[in-house]
Amino acid sequence: MRQFWGTQPVPQLGEESPTADGYIEPSKPSEEVRQEPYPLPKDFGWTTVDVNDPVQLREVYELLSGHYVEDDVASFRFQYSAHFLHWALQPPGYHKEWHIGVRVASNNKLVAFISGVPMTVRVRDNTFKASEVNFLCVHKKLRSKRLAPVLIKEITRQCHLKGIFQALYTAGLLLPTPISTCRYYHRMINVKKLVEVNFTSVPSSMTLARLIRLNKLPDTPKLLAHGLREMEDRDVPQVTALYNRYMDRFGTAHIMDEEEIRHSLLSGRGEGPSTPDSWKIPREKQVVWTYVVENPETHRITDYFSFFSLPSTVMTTDKHNLLNAAYVFYYATDVALLDGAEEDGRLKKRLEEVLGDCLIIANCCQFDVVNALTLMDNVQFLSELRFHTGDGMLNYYLYNWRTAPLAGVNPVGGVPAGKGVGVVML
Amino acid sequence: MSTHTPSPTFESAAAYLSNASSLSAVSNTIKLELYGLYKYLTVSHTPNTSRPSIFDMTGRAKWDAWNTAGKTYGGKAGEAEARYIAIARDLGWSEDKAPAPQGHLDLDSDDGEGGESSRGGGGFGFGTSVSTMSTSEEKSGSALSDLAIAGNAHELQLFLDANPNVDVNTRDENGYTALHLACDRGHIDVVRLLLGRGADPSIKVTSDPITYHTDPDTLQG
Numbered sequence: 081m082r083q084f085w086g087t088q089p090v091p092q093l094g095e096e097s098p099t100a101d102g103y104i105e106p107s108k109p110s111e112e113v114r115q116e117p118y119p120l121p122k123d124f125g126w127t128t129v130d131v132n133d134p135v136q137l138r139e140v141y142e143l144l145s146g147h148y149v150e151d152d153v154a155s156f157r158f159q160y161s162a163h164f165l166h167w168a169l170q171p172p173g174y175h176k177e178w179h180i181g182v183r184v185a186s187n188n189k190l191v192a193f194i195s196g197v198p199m200t201v202r203v204r205d206n207t208f209k210a211s212e213v214n215f216l217c218v219h220k221k222l223r224s225k226r227l228a229p230v231l232i233k234e235i236t237r238q239c240h241l242k243g244i245f246q247a248l249y250t251a252g253l254l255l256p257t258p259i260s261t262c263r264y265y266h267r268m269i270n271v272k273k274l275v276e277v278n279f280t281s282v283p284s285s286m287t288l289a290r291l292i293r294l295n296k297l298p299d300t301p302k303l304l305a306h307g308l309r310e311m312e313d314r315d316v317p318q319v320t321a322l323y324n325r326y327m328d329r330f331g332t333a334h335i336m337d338e339e340e341i342r343h344s345l346l347s348g349r350g351e352g353p354s355t356p357d358s359w360k361i362p363r364e365k366q367v368v369w370t371y372v373v374e375n376p377e378t379h380r381i382t383d384y385f386s387f388f389s390l391p392s393t394v395m396t397t398d399k400h401n402l403l404n405a406a407y408v409f410y411y412a413t414d415v416a417l418l419d420g421a422e423e424d425g426r427l428k429k430r431l432e433e434v435l436g437d438c439l440i441i442a443n444c445c446q447f448d449v450v451n452a453l454t455l456m457d458n459v460q461f462l463s464e465l466r467f468h469t470g471d472g473m474l475n476y477y478l479y480n481w482r483t484a485p486l487a488g489v490n491p492v493g494g495v496p497a498g499k500g501v502g503v504v505m506l
Numbered sequence: 507m508s509t510h511t512p513s514p515t516f517e518s519a520a521a522y523l524s525n526a527s528s529l530s531a532v533s534n535t536i537k538l539e540l541y542g543l544y545k546y547l548t549v550s551h552t553p554n555t556s557r558p559s560i561f562d563m564t565g566r567a568k569w570d571a572w573n574t575a576g577k578t579y580g581g582k583a584g585e586a587e588a589r590y591i592a593i594a595r596d597l598g599w600s601e602d603k604a605p606a607p608q609g610h611l612d613l614d615s616d617d618g619e620g621g622e623s624s625r626g627g628g629g630f631g632f633g634t635s636v637s638t639m640s641t642s643e644e645k646s647g648s649a650l651s652d653l654a655i656a657g658n659a660h661e662l663q664l665f666l667d668a669n670p671n672v673d674v675n676t677r678d679e680n681g682y683t684a685l686h687l688a689c690d691r692g693h694i695d696v697v698r699l700l701l702g703r704g705a706d707p708s709i710k711v712t713s714d715p716i717t718y719h720t721d722p723d724t725l726q727g
């Protein structure tokens with residue numbers, strides 16, 4: 081595989097860190113972009129997957145559920161829901177040509193997939209259009225066919241055809257060469273189930289009963305009496321403004337306009353009305369949960385937070401089928417924008433309140449665990465809110481762009497841990 | 507993070523082994539050595555997680571193998587690679603040999619055979635990664651407690667038979683008796699065995715004054 085990456089415009093492992101940021105190879109004029117798809121091994125053919133067709137969406141869902149990412153000892157495998165994929169693959173401006181599949185010619189079975197979605201990314205001082213590449217999956221029985229490099233070359237070609245020459249992607253594996261590496265942290269909610277599925281174990285210095293009690297959460301969010309509610313469409317302008325100001329504080333960020341914020345934070349909220357109790361009751365087809373804090377007097381949105389649902393199939397016990405994990409998504413508080421709030425601890429305190437409520441709501445919504453990475457400001461609240469170290473790492477990569485390492489699990493230069501990374505991958 | 511870039515020769519050997527039928531006949535010792543070398547060469551010199559508990563035997567053996575590779579080869583990645591390749595040769599790999607034809611080895615099987623990890627969409631790449639909680643290597647400091655936690659009544663019985671002087675009512679350094687721990691973990695056979703061997707159900711937990719019972723519904727919450 082390293083032979084493949086040696087041919088790609090990515091910094092090679094062991095290269096010295098660059099002194100200036102920039103592309104590795106220049107963008108090509110459209111007439112120089114290869115027009116024909118890359119050849120596949122015989123018996124296979126390319127397909128553009130239409131995720132608005134329920135049959136094809138189901139095929140992608142089934143491929144990923146059976147063959148996508150597992151943990152190191154094959155106890156859990158991601159099970160992205162069909163609603164989630166439908167949402168994640170179609171942000172504003174998406175290209176259906178970037179939803180690429182491979183089928184077996186003889187029986188038309190979908191056996192491999194890769195996708196890209198358009199994004200505007202800022203890396204340090206440079207802002208550019210890129211493709212966020214995700215969901216690369218090859219059927220387990222075909223892992224020796226070397227399909228993955230062809231899929232990567234084909235998604236690259238399709239991006240080039242749209243005039244996009246940079247990409248952002250993540251992987252648990254070490255490839256050439258990460259711009260940052262983050263570690264997963266886990267906040268136990270349903271402790272008993274997490275023990276039963278071997279997600280965690282009770283330390284011998286403790287009893288299960290005590291572990292459960294230590295992780296018990298209040299029934300009601302603390303900010304509910306101070307303006308906490310579900311985000312509504314009317315909040316989009318204020319949330320977008322707060323989002324972009326807040327994210328400006330990190331080394332990298334996904335720049336979003338109002339339409340993109342509406343998509344990312346609202347369009348996955350499922351079907352059903354907003355009622356006084358709906359903050360704690362998951363809706364049909366809901367994949368993302370977003371809450372705002374509205375100042376009752378000024379009606380300004382002072383904070384928001386969101387999380388998304390990404391269950392995993394439990395493979396090593398019959399007691400449970402699914403581990404329901406919530407992943408901390410984007411959040412912000414205007415406290416971060418006050419002078420000195422970071423240094424004197426006001427930001428840390430506010431984040432603990434806001435993300436503490438995130439845990440309480442995830443508990444009400446029947447999640448088993450809340451996961452977060454060492455990115456953005458997460459490191460400031462992880463330990464206070466009882467997140468514990470995970471064994472998984474996530475590497476961040478840029479295709480055809482050089483930049484020096486960014487602070488993730490470790491601080492880099494004078495930048496504290498986490499603050500180099502402001503992009504949360506789905 | 508490993509700064510060593512494995513050679514194409516290593517890649518070829520790893521690709522061969524990821525799919526070689528000869529592996530099924532190889533001892534676990536060799537498989538573990540291959541696993542340790544592979545992780546050392548492709549991920550990092552030593553494991554980046556804490557050592558799994560003794561009850562996760564597979565995970566612990568793998569961790570140990572990886573750690574051993576790190577300790578053995580230190581900064582000498584070239585030697586580790588040479589060792590990996592030598593084993594691969596013994597198992598039928600040669601420079602000019604393409605990856606073994608698929609189908610000999612069940613591709614759904616465990617990833618620890620020196621091949622690519624299944625993490626990351628085809629052992630390759632993109633996507634987020636699945637993580638579980640790192641297990642700390644805390645010890646109870648007591649074989650009796652460890653056995654009560656593990657919940658294997660047969661092994662506990664063997665232990666008690668072999669050590670007739672062990673007092674089943676001893677508290678471990680965390681203040682728990684074997685009966686406390688077996689009740690908490692819901693191991694009914696172990697509870698029964700301990701009671702039969704004179705365990706005293708009236709002993710209270712000093713640091714943790716709660717009632718012990720094995721009803722899952724009341725344990726919850």
